[in-house]
Amino acid sequence: MTLQRELLIDGKDSPAASGRTAEDVDPYTGEVYATVAAAGPEDVTRAVDAAQAAFDAWAALDPFARRKILLDAADLLESRGEQAVELMAREAGGARPWALFNVRLGANILREAGAAVTAPRGEVLSSQETGKLGLAVREPVGVVAAFSPWNAPVILGVRSVAAALAAGNTVVMKPSEDAPLACGLFVADVLRDAGLPDGVLNVVTNDPADAAEIAETLVADPRVRAVNFTGSTHVGRIIGTHAARHLKPAVLELGGKNAVVVLDDADVDYAVDAVTFGVFMNAGQICMSGDRVLVHESLAGEFSARLAEKVSGLPAGDPGEPSTVIGPLVSRDAARRVAALVADAVAKGATVLTGGGEPEGAVHPATVLTGVPRDAELYHGEAFGPVCVIDTFGTDDEAVALANDTENGLTAGVITENGTHGLRVARRIRTGIVHVNDQSVADEPQAPFGGFKASGYGRFGGRWGIEAFSNTRWVTLATEQAQYPF
Template identity: 55%
Template sequence: MSVDINSGRRGMLIGGMEMPAASARTTDDINPVTGDVYLTVPAADASDALAAIEAADVAFPGWAATAPSVRRTLLTRAADLLEQREEEFAEILVQETAGTRVWAKFNIRMAAEQLRQGATMATRQTGELLATDVSGEWSIAVREPAGVVVSIVPWNGPLILCARAIAVPLAVGNTMVIRPSEDAPVTSGLFLAEVLTAAGLPDGVVNVVTNDRADAPEVIEALIAHPRVRRCNFTGSTAVGKIVGRLAGEHITPVLLELGGKNPILVLDDADVDQAAEQSAFARFMNSGQICLSVDRIIVDRSIAARFTEKFLEHVAALAKNGPDSPDAIIGPMIHARAAARVAELVSDAVVKGAQILFDAGPVDGAFHPPTVLTGVTPDMRIHSEEIFGPVAVIYTVDSEEEAITLANDTEYGLSSAVYTENGTRGLMVARRLRHGSVHINSHTIADEPQAPVGGVKDSGFGHFGSDWGAEFFTETRWVTVAAPRAGTR
């Protein structure tokens, strides 16, 4: 199997073979900027999902029995291969999602670290000796791989989120079926699967099923409902996550969900304004704001609001000068024109209802939404409560720390947050009151490390991705007792 982008076609990966859909149907992978077909991939249906699950199930006993050090070595080798193919991946990402080259290279680096960190879980402790009241008996808790794992991967951080979804499950001995995004079938699934195959993973250990958007409900339900699927993980919108969670519940399939966010940054009155402004601009506009951890509410104490806003706008203007084609750009086109139009609707709704535009870099052009900064946003505006997921920043001004915390928590989401203050104790006290899965003091909301737990509360999901934090989810804990032979027996 190889990523032959010149052929204009790609197949699914099932049982180590590049496969068409059973129906022979295909679906188009569209370049967001030109609107042209970048390549075509198979449009799978439920029968293809079944074939992928069966291939993973056949491969499971052998992979689970593979020496842990071998699994670790193969995943580490895959990380090395990823880094060697940085330029190739960057070109595909630009064509497939309109992501910038800065974002592509960040995906490579972070995905490689996800694989390396995940690989360490292959040789972790797999059990413990329990206390028992039975004389002469050993009581043992043992963790073993669960079986076939389905990973449903989004387009926005495609390689990072694909690597995170599969690294630990593979390391601890599970086999995988990846369902990549319809908007990024190569970068959110097929590319990494090919790298893992090249690294030496056996046939069937990693499988990839691509589908047309219209067939997504059928394919996803077929993947989750199958009795051989023992775990599922999903990263994406809260709306789709609720559907995945419901299906998993119906079929008693344990599921890990990382969903949307309305992530706040609190800039308190004693903050380092320069640091807060620079990092807030990065946290809003990196990858055009299309990161689940992007800051959606920048909440600033009134005493420093004017100075912060001035510095923040300077950083936004500097970012805007680097056009989408610049090698240093972090703001580029969005995933498609529909996404840009939705963000434009949020801005228009806010302005009509009284919000003020502090920065506007020009009109919407197809999939490109210019970097924009708003203030004066109120709860009756859609942008106040909906996840923005685009290059629009909203600055709120508050009169107290208490008001800042209330506004930060006043959302159905709870994924990531940040606090800027020069008083560490104060930062910790505020952090403990923020209802978000992660809180960063004097660092931004998109801070991420492969060994750290990543997950949300409330409508941002449940469970944690991450190496140490995900290993238990992707294994079954079993109780084993060993009694001493009775006298006179052998």
């Protein structure tokens, strides 16, 4: 039976003003899994109306009451793990372990946000004036526009709203058209059931054809005072441009072209396991996926053979099967895009160690390549699929140069048994995140999360997330009368 969902505006399920709907397709079966309301600009305005109307009361709510809602939502989310497994498999092809990881981390993001509600929210400043007290006070900005992606839908759906809500803002969320339930309405249902007041979080779903208009309408609304977006660099540039045009701060977490560097002092068995996880978790559809593997030339032969052998045995296919590692990509078009990247690289001289070929529906074979030349699109382009490229280096300088040979700068991993060696290399890689003796995929809710260069700017996580969605004000209190010159 096909699910049907409406917009969530002012705490109520509401059809689009036009009555239009959009289809939500299961990438593995190709069948329509759900239909959602297809909002128009007038619906965006209604959602912002509701968020604006709810703002004063939410910002003024006892912080302990606000914290309780977020903590209760975390517990509720954990209790709905099986629902998340179903949604993520049917909307985005997510395998069961990935879905349950989304639930656990999403719950912890809510808990971290809840803890931040009652954390210190300002500073006492020195003043050059006698008898004057200076304060730097963080206050909510108002309505926040949140754009959540499909690939880690529960994690990133929660992340798009948690810090903003904790800081006392209200939110209008526009979830991805590829997973509007998992990264939007499911998250909102959890918060609503935890006691979030009407209008504090509103969700506007849309037809893919209307995405640009919906996004521009939302960002342009003068009552929206801050924006966050997680997704591709291409779309992030558009969102960032809209925000800049209207002088609104934006947190953008965008694409990656992430490297895992295997140094000459690495444990090869550990490196193979780490790289396999960092490349092929969620079929490579993670912004942090390490689709470039840079291996010291002394280890390259052994490492490449072992990696190809391990990858060739990864179970692929139905995301509903508990053993599946390589599930379908988000759509059949996405699988064909990855296949085209591989074919282009091979045509220009790359060698396939395992995988390659044509996808079966939305399932693309787990693929390892070597010898990808600079003129291949895959050399610089984000794979965002179950594909990695092995390259070799002879010195640390060469490794760093290769790792930095990209316009992106999200994350990196450095595999080594020598921590000081690894840290020296890690400090030279130009990314927002780097993990020494680990691969590139990691996320913890208390840590500053975000990219550098074309991978975005601003930070989610911990106090950095609260600050991103707060207005810092300078407030002074004079304890004695001032003397003026006239």
